[in-house]
Amino acid sequence: MKPPPFAYHDPSTLEEAISLLSTLPNARPLAGGQSMMPMLNMRFAQPDHLVDLNRIAGLDGVTVEPDGALTIGAMARQRVLEQHPEVARRCPLMVEALAQVGHRQTRNRGTIGGSLCHLDPAAELPLVAAAMEAVVRVAGPNGQRDIAFADFAQGYMTPEMEPEELLVAVRIPAQPAGAGHCFLEYARRHGDFAIASVAVMLVPDAVGRIAEARVALGGVGAVPLRLPEAEAALRGAPDVSRAVAATKTLEPMEDALVPAWYRRHLAGVLLGRALVIAQSRMGRA
Amino acid sequence: MSDVLHRVRMTVNARAATIAVEARRTLAEALREDLGLTGTHLGCEHGVCGACTVLMDGAPVRACLVLAVQAEGAAIRTVEGLAAPDGTLHPLQQAFADHHALQCGYCTPGFLMLAMAMLEENPAMEEAEMVERLSSNLCRCTGYAGILAAVRSVMRR
Amino acid sequence: MSVIGRSVPRLEDPPLLRGEGAFAADISFPRQLHMRVVRAEMAHARLLAVDVSAALALPGVVAVWTGEDVATIPPIPFRATKLKGLEPYCQPILARGRVRYVGEPVAVVFAENAALAEDAADLVVADLEELPALLDAAAPPRDFDATHATEPAILRKSYGDVEAGFAAAHAVLDLDLSIGRHSGVPLETRGAIARYDAASDTLELHGTAKKQHWNRDEIARLLGRSPTSVHLFEGHVGGGFGVRGELYPEDLLVCLAALRLRRPVKWIEDRREHLVATNHSRQQRHRLRAAVDAEGRLIAIDNVFFHDQGAYVRTHGARVADMSAGLLLGPYAVPAYRATGHFRLTNKTPAATYRAPGRYEGTFVRERLMDAIAARLGLDRVEVRRRNFVPVSAMPFTRPLDALGTDVVLDSGDYALLLDKALARFGWEARQADIARRRAAGESVGLGLGFFVEKSGLGPSDGVRMSVDPTGVVELVTGAASVGQGVETALAQIAADALGVDYRCVRVVRGQTNRIEFGSGAHASRVTVMSGSATHLAGLALRDLALGTAATLLQAPKESLTIVDGMVCRADGPALPIGEVARALAAGTKLSRERAVPGLTTEGWFHSDHMTYPYGVHLAQVALDRMTGAVAVEHYLVAYDVGRAVNPKLVEGQIIGGFAQGLGGALFEEFRYDERGQPLSTTLADYLMPTIAEMPPLDVLVTEDAPSPLNPLGVKGAGEGGTNAVGAAIASAIDDALGNKGLVTRLPVTPREVLRLLGEIEA
Numbered sequence A: 001m002k003p004p005p006f007a008y009h010d011p012s013t014l015e016e017a018i019s020l021l022s023t024l025p026n027a028r029p030l031a032g033g034q035s036m037m038p039m040l041n042m043r044f045a046q047p048d049h050l051v052d053l054n055r056i057a058g059l060d061g062v063t064v065e066p067d068g069a070l071t072i073g074a075m076a077r078q079r080v081l082e083q084h085p086e087v088a089r090r091c092p093l094m095v096e097a098l099a100q101v102g103h104r105q106t107r108n109r110g111t112i113g114g115s116l117c118h119l120d121p122a123a124e125l126p127l128v129a130a131a132m133e134a135v136v137r138v139a140g141p142n143g144q145r146d147i148a149f150a151d152f153a154q155g156y157m158t159p160e161m162e163p164e165e166l167l168v169a170v171r172i173p174a175q176p177a178g179a180g181h182c183f184l185e186y187a188r189r190h191g192d193f194a195i196a197s198v199a200v201m202l203v204p205d206a207v208g209r210i211a212e213a214r215v216a217l218g219g220v221g222a223v224p225l226r227l228p229e230a231e232a233a234l235r236g237a238p239d240v241s242r243a244v245a246a247t248k249t250l251e252p253m254e255d256a257l258v259p260a261w262y263r264r265h266l267a268g269v270l271l272g273r274a275l276v277i278a279q280s281r282m283g284r285a
Numbered sequence B: 001m002s003d004v005l006h007r008v009r010m011t012v013n014a015r016a017a018t019i020a021v022e023a024r025r026t027l028a029e030a031l032r033e034d035l036g037l038t039g040t041h042l043g044c045e046h047g048v049c050g051a052c053t054v055l056m057d058g059a060p061v062r063a064c065l066v067l068a069v070q071a072e073g074a075a076i077r078t079v080e081g082l083a084a085p086d087g088t089l090h091p092l093q094q095a096f097a098d099h100h101a102l103q104c105g106y107c108t109p110g111f112l113m114l115a116m117a118m119l120e121e122n123p124a125m126e127e128a129e130m131v132e133r134l135s136s137n138l139c140r141c142t143g144y145a146g147i148l149a150a151v152r153s154v155m156r157r
Numbered sequence C: 001m002s003v004i005g006r007s008v009p010r011l012e013d014p015p016l017l018r019g020e021g022a023f024a025a026d027i028s029f030p031r032q033l034h035m036r037v038v039r040a041e042m043a044h045a046r047l048l049a050v051d052v053s054a055a056l057a058l059p060g061v062v063a064v065w066t067g068e069d070v071a072t073i074p075p076i077p078f079r080a081t082k083l084k085g086l087e088p089y090c091q092p093i094l095a096r097g098r099v100r101y102v103g104e105p106v107a108v109v110f111a112e113n114a115a116l117a118e119d120a121a122d123l124v125v126a127d128l129e130e131l132p133a134l135l136d137a138a139a140p141p142r143d144f145d146a147t148h149a150t151e152p153a154i155l156r157k158s159y160g161d162v163e164a165g166f167a168a169a170h171a172v173l174d175l176d177l178s179i180g181r182h183s184g185v186p187l188e189t190r191g192a193i194a195r196y197d198a199a200s201d202t203l204e205l206h207g208t209a210k211k212q213h214w215n216r217d218e219i220a221r222l223l224g225r226s227p228t229s230v231h232l233f234e235g236h237v238g239g240g241f242g243v244r245g246e247l248y249p250e251d252l253l254v255c256l257a258a259l260r261l262r263r264p265v266k267w268i269e270d271r272r273e274h275l276v277a278t279n280h281s282r283q284q285r286h287r288l289r290a291a292v293d294a295e296g297r298l299i300a301i302d303n304v305f306f307h308d309q310g311a312y313v314r315t316h317g318a319r320v321a322d323m324s325a326g327l328l329l330g331p332y333a334v335p336a337y338r339a340t341g342h343f344r345l346t347n348k349t350p351a352a353t354y355r356a357p358g359r360y361e362g363t364f365v366r367e368r369l370m371d372a373i374a375a376r377l378g379l380d381r382v383e384v385r386r387r388n389f390v391p392v393s394a395m396p397f398t399r400p401l402d403a404l405g406t407d408v409v410l411d412s413g414d415y416a417l418l419l420d421k422a423l424a425r426f427g428w429e430a431r432q433a434d435i436a437r438r439r440a441a442g443e444s445v446g447l448g449l450g451f452f453v454e455k456s457g458l459g460p461s462d463g464v465r466m467s468v469d470p471t472g473v474v475e476l477v478t479g480a481a482s483v484g485q486g487v488e489t490a491l492a493q494i495a496a497d498a499l500g501v502d503y504r505c506v507r508v509v510r511g512q513t514n515r516i517e518f519g520s521g522a523h524a525s526r527v528t529v530m531s532g533s534a535t536h537l538a539g540l541a542l543r544d545l546a547l548g549t550a551a552t553l554l555q556a557p558k559e560s561l562t563i564v565d566g567m568v569c570r571a572d573g574p575a576l577p578i579g580e581v582a583r584a585l586a587a588g589t590k591l592s593r594e595r596a597v598p599g600l601t602t603e604g605w606f607h608s609d610h611m612t613y614p615y616g617v618h619l620a621q622v623a624l625d626r627m628t629g630a631v632a633v634e635h636y637l638v639a640y641d642v643g644r645a646v647n648p649k650l651v652e653g654q655i656i657g658g659f660a661q662g663l664g665g666a667l668f669e670e671f672r673y674d675e676r677g678q679p680l681s682t683t684l685a686d687y688l689m690p691t692i693a694e695m696p697p698l699d700v701l702v703t704e705d706a707p708s709p710l711n712p713l714g715v716k717g718a719g720e721g722g723t724n725a726v727g728a729a730i731a732s733a734i735d736d737a738l739g740n741k742g743l744v745t746r747l748p749v750t751p752r753e754v755l756r757l758l759g760e761i762e763a
């Protein structure tokens, strides 16, 4: 289980990295390595060139925008975000999710950008991005562009970007005032990839009714899914059982290890539990 | 292209070390094969077992998931650096012996480095957090009771 | 005070704590080559051709072999078994003509480094023509090859009149029970490093474990050498659990390569290989019928089972099936019994022993039966067991059965006493009341138990050599091996106790075939019993020799001397370090010439025709999450009578570690395959071993109420009791939580299975 041979590049600027990726054949970027390295060791990934992003300065910042949104550099380590006061203040959903991303040891290396680009359907951070309606910033030879996460995350483990493009940052709108959130997942062992997961955000109006609900589910589709029927059922006078029943229409992937019905069932269970918690955390706008 | 050797300078257990490695060499292999520090073990090489845990700039990482070339300039600590120069065991190592925290000893270096980081970060850690942190490594022999007892014993009450 | 029975610190720990261990991958020799195995990617296929040209062309590759290149080497043999006709099913060291499981070695590459060897292995192309895969051992057998079927043997054991028993039955129970495929999966994968020393014409194999002497003899035989020209060495072993140290194709391949290529050859298994290439275990399906009387007493048991051996018969032959048949009855007296074991091959990784082999399976089956009897007759589950126990008054108790080639004679045991102690310690009554309250409040909670009899100390013989050097250090050379359990410490304690020295002065040499001619290794919880007894006898003999010699030196009658802490003492004061006694016996000294043999040295041998039978009970409390199906083990007790504990802390460590493995098999671990026989559990993210977060609150009660009459120490082996009944007890508790309807019939019990069963009750 040794990685295949590859040429290693460690550019110090973003421009350099993009030019390497756009000129070298079969080149892959390397972020925190917590998914890429196992794939290399097991030779599931066989790049001819590996472009290491770890020495590029300025890609790991956390900044607060004038509108209160967070802009997080793609190379920000998961462990840093987990402890970051601004993340805790503006996106507690992410902090709750991060505690369940692998183990502390892997979070010490793992990055937010790496996780979003790996786009494992059961991973926590893509689910947070879906629930928070994040916008990712992608840089390529022709400059930068912003993509709504929902558009970015369209294909199974394949984000909508070109091989020579790099994710440089993710913008996460601040959690609205008084919003109640909850992130829950179910895995066989602590630290494993979830069989199913759910991220919920309930945004209240001035009198404490649910003005907007966001429900995102992981592990039950090729990519993180939003569940509009459930969201609609929760607005105004919330009908929790109708929201939970909406999971019955899900068509999770069937694999030999986990049958689809079990993922679907868990999604409903987790959603029901998460809504109770999120409601209890909700205040007023 | 695989023939290209990269020079990597790092400090390992407070000593400067320079090696020349293929890009594909993992940090764990470099420690074992290029520096002869075979105390860092490999149990899976895909990031699940934690047997390869070392401290990289103070933080525990899985050395099978870091390339040696990425350790350029880093300070690495391994199990070989725990005991005093005269051979006296570190209190954590002694606690592992006292509490029967090892049988075959294969997982032990990884657990020692993990526990070392826990101790340095928060020497008054609550039991629940200890369990949470220790759950990142696997032991197939002990059932973990001795490991937890050992770590608990070195934490400040 | 004797050092036996004390939890002294382990002698093994210091190098392991410092990172100075010598595990297989830590061993390297100058100029070594690295071997990489190319493995079959189909479960069953005709192997039409293997193209190695691209691999050979890669710079740094020294050789690539296929089955044709090793055609003269016989297949991997098996150890003694009474069954006839297993030979055609042995595994060739490289496949020829057909591949029979994903992971079967098809070719090997030898290259200058490990990564390069892997590069080259990726270039080897095997031309396979897929055949249908046979994956269910309970399905009708098919063809293994042109002349053999996939059922090499049917094991039959029986006594008493089974049919009459069923005819007279008050009730007949009919159960269909399955145990999932799982295995030892030590944290260290296998490794083998061979070196040929032409100067002395000696072949060395490093990285070995468990069965060095047998493996040495077989390697020598298969390679056409004399056993004295082959040496096996054991360094540190990162866990054994039954799977490590058996003779595998890779061991032969590195030896052959070292001889042919005249360079040291190193092979380190990677984890993915390990999960498809190292022995699996446990997979068995039982169709059990039992006849009982109106009081719930067993009258007869008919045990028909299907053993899923995987693709080939390996070194154990049919041992696991043999023990599943011969040891099923555990602690119960059963007037008539019949076992019919279908020993069958499938297109999966070959299987063999794993900690408590045949007993983990058998205990699950038997204890499910006891619960079923209780449910059927409306009796208390504990009471049904009590009524069927072999009573103390019947000990030693002979069953008209054999297992592992020896008659089953339960040597000693007070089963009812241990059950009482365990129930009290666990708080069974109080917990039952609490459970009733919680159920009334809507929770799904339950209690379960599994009683079992283990076996240990497999004979027939074991010997050690013990010597004292002039510095007073005692060297104990044993043919036993260590897989990390603390063998050195336990043997040192026994030696020190018999001789009268500090146990820290004892150096234990194990697993080196060039240091002792005979050895039986470490398996079947035999080391403490067999090697321990031999050590005890050697220690006594050495003490006698030391005292006799010192009598001359100290000019006092031998009977008046004692040895305390390494000093031979005269009652009135003068004393002599034991090293001085050794010096007085050095070659050429007057005393040594009088004795004809120099040295303060002796051999000790222990022989035994029967095994010892430790016993225990596991008690579990579980709660089911009705929504996710998750099983939370809320409390657990292992009570185990080991006859006598040499080092209680080590015994407890064995039990707790063994429990964790049993828990894995009960709830988490399973090697799964898709319908074409592709393995699905090929990483440690898919093969779920418990972490510390999965460990429940665990209590351990070690008792010494029934010392074995079969050995001078009274010891019984402690290695497997923590594992034995975990599947049984947890299944029993889950079933209790589901209303004791006998719904739990299969291990591991997964959350979705629990959900399904919950659904069944609700429906």
Ligand code: FES
Pocket (backbone or CB within 6 Å): B041, B042, B043, B044, B045, B046, B047, B048, B049, B050, B051, B052, B053, B062, B063, B064, B065
């Ligand atoms: S060897 Fe690195 S995590 Fe297992």
Ligand code: FES
Pocket (backbone or CB within 6 Å): B101, B102, B103, B104, B105, B106, B107, B108, B138, B139, B140, B141, B142, C187, C238, C239, C484
């Ligand atoms: S002591 Fe053997 S794996 Fe932990």
